[in-house]
Amino acid sequence: MTAPFAAAALLDELLGDPWRPENVYGFAAAVARDTRGDFPHAFAARLDSVDFPLAYLPPSLGGALRGLDDTLQLVRVAARRDAAVMPATLLSCSAVMTVLAAGTPEQAKTVADWVQEGRTIAFALSEERSGSDVLAGECRLDPARDGGFRLTGRKWLVGRGATAGAAVVVARTAPRGPAAFTAVLLGPRELARVRRQSAQPVTGMRGIDFADLVFEGTPVPRTAVIGDMGGGLAGAMRAQQVVRLLSTAACLATADTALRTALRFTRGRRVGGVPVADTGNGSRELAVAAAELFAADLLSLTAARYAHLSPATFGLCSSIVKRVATRLTASTLSRSRSLLGARGVLAHGPGAMVDKAQRDNTVVESIDTSPFGVLRAVAIQLPGYAPVFGEPNGAEPGGAVGSAVEPGSPSDGVVGSASESGSAPGGEMRSPMDGGPAPAIAAPPAPAPRSASGLAAPIASEPGSASGLAAPIAPEPGSASGLAVSSAPVSGSASGPAVSSAPVSGSASGLSAPPTPDPRATPVVEPPPPPALDTLFAFGAPLPDLDPAALDLSARPKDLVLLGFAAHAEGLARDLAGRGEHRAAALVRDVRTALADTFSTASEAHRDRSRGLGSSPELLDLAERCCLLYAAAAAALAWRAHPERGLYGEEPGGTGWLTAVLAVLLALAEGRDPRQAAADLPAAARALTRLDAARLLFTAFPVLLSDGPAPEEDETT
Template sequence: MTVLDDVVATYPAAVELERLLGDPRDATNPFGFGAVVERDGAALFPEAFATELAPHLGLSFVPPEDGGHLSTMDETLTLARLVSRRDGAAMPATMFSVTGAGCVLLAGDAGQRERVARLLAAGGVIGFAMAESEHGSDLLANECRLDPADSGGFRLNGRKWLVGIGDRCDALVVVARTGGRGPAAFTAVLLEGEQLAAVRRDQARRTSGLRGIDSTSVSFDDVEVPADCVLGGVGRGVEIALKVMQLVRVLSTAANLGCADTGLRLAMDFAGEHVFGGRVLAEHAQPRRVLATAAAMLFACDAVALPASRAMHTLPAAQCLWSGIAKRVATDLSAEIFALCADVLGARSLLHDGPFAAFDVARRDNAVVRHIDTAPDANLWSIATLVAQFPESPPEMEVPEEVAATFRLGDPLRPVRFGELDLALRGMDPVTAGFFGISAAVIAELGTGSAAAARVKRVDARLRAVIRAMHRVRARGVAGDPARWDLAVRFCWLHAAASSVCLWWFNRERRLYSLPAGSAGWLSAVLSVLLDRAGDRTPRLDAHDTTGTYTLAETLHTANKLFSAVPVALAPPRPVCSTDGK
């Protein structure tokens, strides 16, 4: 058994889930593409997924000591990715409780955590209510109030909106104002039983994608909330929510990865069968380059998301930055993947029937994920603030073992401790520091004359330049300076490149993406697209990277494997019976 086989073997739940879900191209499969197109057309909730999978996936992020099924977060990410490649709406249908349940796991007492785990095990849903329509992402302006009551508890008054599956939830975490100003003016409470029954659930709202996953407004009119419903203490509501959003951002990348997998796979199917000018599209240079570029973007998302999920175990305090970067990279690149693949499919990318109808469903589902959990601009503002606090000249340092273990796929991980999530970095970002610590050795091993080595050198120089530029912008002291946002976007792409280099370096004795151990073909293409994006250029692979990346994508696709460094075998196609019964 190769080392790669050992890595795949660490995802037994994902392998079993894929087997259970079957071939998505099977027209009779309730978990297939045909079923998702029908549900989308009628805006129906994915009941089959929720009934079959919610009791399992709903506990996939819950540590065993709290009654859950969590093995590693990268396996949980893979589970959600396998579900999302069939139906983007299936992930929220089975895992939308992650935000509300995460708040309880992070700050709840033993009784609250036990009740939540029991509810999830029964297939129940825990909603999360924080946003208000009048204030959007300006959370500190929220008005819904939790005022002291004579009973010693509170009275809850106000309105929240866009509560995911709010019409179905069996418990609800609400963040409401208990004080005057600032983050400490808000408190989180868990509403169950009588308290939940007193909540008025108003008209549901639907989005253009994730149809069937309704977001509901909820209203509170003097709802009595006992003191023992508080999570973590009065004044900790915003802190708890912002920390849990780090987990949500990392896991949400699974929806982008899954939807983009479907988009690329359908486009490759079409390119392999549609004849143009006497040859199938896949034999023409431009469609091959387009699909190779899309594949390189998907590999880049994978190279960011897998380590970020593992860092929930090893480097939780870094998630205040890393999770936001993973979210930005996955949402931006997945949208570009769909744009590229749509150019290959042409008008078929818009049709709601036929063999490629799932493409448009996946594209619309993917677009909605961008706005779940954190507004894009708020996310960038947070990233800019954190990067501005880096040392202007990052010191050279050895790579700590926890950084190496994060990137070494298959290495054992310590248990997740949600309480170690933080809102600020304590020192240098471990990915940036780790990259600077290995970049010279990486360049030497790749060979100074190689394209990959040259790109690693450019990533090193540009990362340092962005950090210095962020310090200059900060020193100007101009409130709301747009340059901070521009630099934050550039940093995201370069951080993704650094993560990709670290993934290659710490696994160079293993097979990644089904390539021979040490192969840097995938890395060269990934760095090409990320450096182009960091330079505000449209990514275009050169002829060499196009050939290698298309061949790799075609190999994974033909072998029916996930487009991932850990290429999990997908459900085999259903055998086709002949009409004469032979």
């Protein structure tokens, strides 16, 4: 059986040792390109030659997607060398996912063919004047006499706007409301009539052109409309769930590079005869940084599997993983830079590498959904989970309304809410990994029709197996590379026609408070149950086909991680205590209590107009706290799924990494400096050293790297 993430290890081997100065795919070459502001042409071409840009495209459309967790690791091993190569090769993801989520099978095949031909498909959503308020967008799609349309206006900071061969554009087709926008697919013929302005320089991921597209009555055929008229924002928002997830790969990659650089420097640099890594401050900073990176890593891997297993309930997880990954890795990078001391400000050596990684990481925070937009989307969902977690005294729910049961059991209960009527997470969107700042969206159009199970009904699904096999490491016959698709690809719905969406009432600015869920509502039992937790946390194991058409925007309390943790936290704590791991057990109980308190407080705030999103930042603070606690819950459930396997290189059943991760996340959730949890952290620093010594990626399951020793620093420079 192929080892999990073997394709990522193969790709890293193909790219060679990144520490060697002469390696064009290495760190020194990346710093040199960054200094010049050059596009990573040779690097992108090498990745093209092994089908890397097909890693997010379903096999049914000619892609190489085995599972998004596998794709996440592939992107990480490439982007750790130079994050600028990530949008250079996966730039089309936003546009393609929008088509797969809302377009026709013919449109899906068209964009898939373009990607395989090497074309870049830009995603144009943002407008400079409207900024974060997407409902104020002025770019228009007007009816034409020939039965088609005319596109007029300007889209701002479009990733690869100056060089893309096609584009998905979201434009206004009605006077007002969330259903006033329509998405269209422009091919090379249409783009030939579009004026492209010069690219604007950016602080990170240099070399990627962010240019404006100017439409001056550009002809657009009626067949270019993606889905229904008025469904443009809904389709784009659904697609963004996958884009947000994949963007976290750049966060993890830059943090891995910075922390590995700092670790190697501090182990070689001595102060008073003692390696900096072994001093009190050095070891503590390394431990905190490691725990932060491990927490982001676990949550990203979990979210990647979640998107396959239950796309209809993935919305909350998608927002949370984006916020957690950007926040925690930014902190990891900051700590890494501080560990370099004066060398952290030099424009060569380790300082230059960490500086580039830090600037690249900062760009990721705002290129699909802004921090404010993410927290708004999370805040709207918090009250629905108050009944699930019960009172904040830590008591296990049982029998009461909203009681939590294991995802996967026949009695999986869901608390009904006003959100069921069609109100969904609002918030600010930004043009995806290809895009720039953008749009705040009020409550989006109503979700797609539901099947009897309550999950989004598949649209234009094709018959076929529910899952596929992992790809072998050896190349497929006729494949261009060893990174080819699974030997047993499965057929599945890659796309389908969009479902007509009705607008939802809301302010034109998109900042009105959503309807308040009623915590007294009767639970709704909806068969079949969601997948078992063991499947969710089986990192690297085969997954069902990704079905973008099933992604949903509703805010029902059905998140697999939260329901699973509510059901199993106490049992997990007892298991840990039975193994003698009393500190880990206490931290698990603390996480559950903190989540219960967070949801209860949010429910009270939603009922109080003076504490709502429109008048108080309290709910945003609660959303921030929930994001951190959610990551802690995911870490605990990951340990539960692998009790006899040591994650992060620990011995089987080891809880050192878990204790460190929970301690840091709880401290952050409580507003404390995570360094105050120093007593719980040494195991994280040991894990970090162990992984680097074994040439492994800083991730839960082993991914072998091609790294050799870091070059010796010249003390005279």
